[in-house]
Amino acid sequence: MDKNSPILFSRRGALALVTLNLPRALNALNLDMIKLLDRQLQDWAEDDSVACVWVEGSGDKGLCAGGDVVSLYKGSNAYGEAPRIDYASEFFSHEYRLDYRIHTYAKPIVVWGGGIVMGGGVGIMAGASHRIVTERTRMAMPEVTIGLFPDVGGSWFLNRMPGRIGLFLGLTGAQFNGADALFAGLADRLIADSERHTTLDAIAQLPFCATTDENRRLVSECLKGLELAAELQPLSNLRNHYEQIQALTDFASLPAVCDAIGGYKGDDEWLRRAAQTLAAGSPLTPWIVWEQLRRGRHRSLAEVLRMELILAVNLCASGHFHEGVRALLIDKDRSPRWQPASFREISAEEVERCFVAPWAGAHPLADL
Template sequence: MSDAAVLFDEVPAKAGRIGRVTLNVPGTLNSLTLDMVDLLQAQLDAWATDDDIAAVFIEGSGEKAFCAGGDVQALHRSAVEQPGGPCDYAENFFAREYRMNYTLHTYAKPIVCWGHGIVMGGGLGVMAGCNHRIVTEATRIAMPEVTIALFPDVGGSWFLNHMPGQAGRFLALTGASINAADAIYTGLADRFIASEHKGAVLESLLQQGWTLDPAENHALVRHCLRPFAERSLGSVPAAQVEPHMATINRLCDGDSVHEVIDNIIGQQTDDPWLARARDSLAHGSKLAALWIDRQLWETRHASLKEVFQAEIQLATNVVRYPEFAEGVRALLIDKDRNPAWQFEHSRAVPDEVLDGFFRAPWDANPLANL
């Protein structure tokens, strides 16, 4: 296999071709770099206008991960090299990554995402943007940005706000890990297919009589995937989110975000999934918890375009602020898991500090022309 970070192939089908994309950095769990984002954007743009390409199939190399997120260590270097900003690499990365995510969300042709293994952060941004999203028995999804003082970006402000009840708010604040059944329930995935069927799924896609009409080709993808999903019903893991929805809704029913944080951190539970969620928020940045919650509130009625424009504003302000660099240092650089957060409690954060993250740091939004 090539050592290129992203592999592209055009596979001849019964009629037309399938564009195949493989994120190919298994050593870093296929984490996205700026170069990978640019390669994806260029290829998606080329295939969008190529009549020979009927559909796209996106996968990750290796069995461990589809994509574990963005290259956070590179973002950290950018933040510490230019404290207070502009943090050129990080800000360029966010702007181009979000543009690529928007391209996925608005792509006319079918894009089948094989979301096997770890799907986190930027990887979830890729999967969520595709229009035929498959999860398997090995899928593990999380947006644990509260632990490094970031926020669920890459369209998280869109898909978290479209989840049932208070599920999106709870997952955003706690970074709780979810599985394939949860992904289907929360709208992050479309079908569960056992991983053993991957080769047969690809072969079935290649046997379809693709046309020049994207709508007809979407129907062909559904026709292809449906029997594999039906065959896989016995392999679906036990759900975690849906059985806990009454508790999630109760915990998130506070008079303020501070009460919600108190409810989650203060719960006495023997349930291992709820306990891990509680502990993640307890050890995370309380400042980040506040900007995470406010971002969701401010974008709750936003269009997809407005969501990405709001996310690039918040991401730019976050990466210029020292809390993010400290969070990454403690979790991923020094790995002491002992971050020196600026505020011990959410109520200690001054309003003017939080407000500053929601003011434009430049004259023109880099994604104004999406």
């Protein structure tokens, strides 16, 4: 394959390798990358010579900073016009189908999550059988800043975090580290960032066999032996702030939760940044987060992804998404002019419309 391709595939014996290859864009996922990876995973699933898959990002900045939201911005109409759902529907349908495949893949998938892992990158990582973080890992679901919502299965994995950590992370887009990911259930092992190639070599040399369960066990034991000693791992903000997060989210209504988080006046810089991000973010996103977690709590992964596809397509046609992307990535003035400006001005009807399928006929993910 062309080394300039946005995604690279290779083999080391029974180990198949995936490299997201857009380092200048922090390996952000575009539609072509998503389609290529999904097709390749299908092929490897049926290839008896492949026992395990390794996924990493090119360069030293991280695995993946998210999806290509600029293309979504350009492919959607402005708020108030007839929504153009075709590109957004195609993009997210393929992305969520890929995420579902990773979650349900029979063969072990090892994801190296060093550096930046955000948005769509979390989607790639969350469903893998073996998820590696490092002392340099920086994770987040920061969609509140651009008027989207924590998707790629966020309604599934945020709901499965301890206490109300998932709600807090979804509302605030707060960044968290590798130790946080372990605590929240989004990672399995924390290995020194410098051991990336050593880890890859060790897995490539495993005595893989024809039994999937045995191959998973081999990978698990290998990674266990490479884990960074506990005293050398970074401190977990989520663990250390667990009681505070519980207190800040211990309310029966979204306005009360937002007031509590936004009203934080303590000295902790991490909590202050979280409060500031929520305050500056889209006024619609908190309502979507609140509802997606409530509605997704007891749904299957497939049902969650079908709900999220509806949300993603509707929000891409909204003024909130367009203004958020404009301010952050197009004009880069970082001064979004949200309309309306306050989450208290968002009506229940506007939120409900976001959960209504925007297309006629069968759901694009009906077959999951």
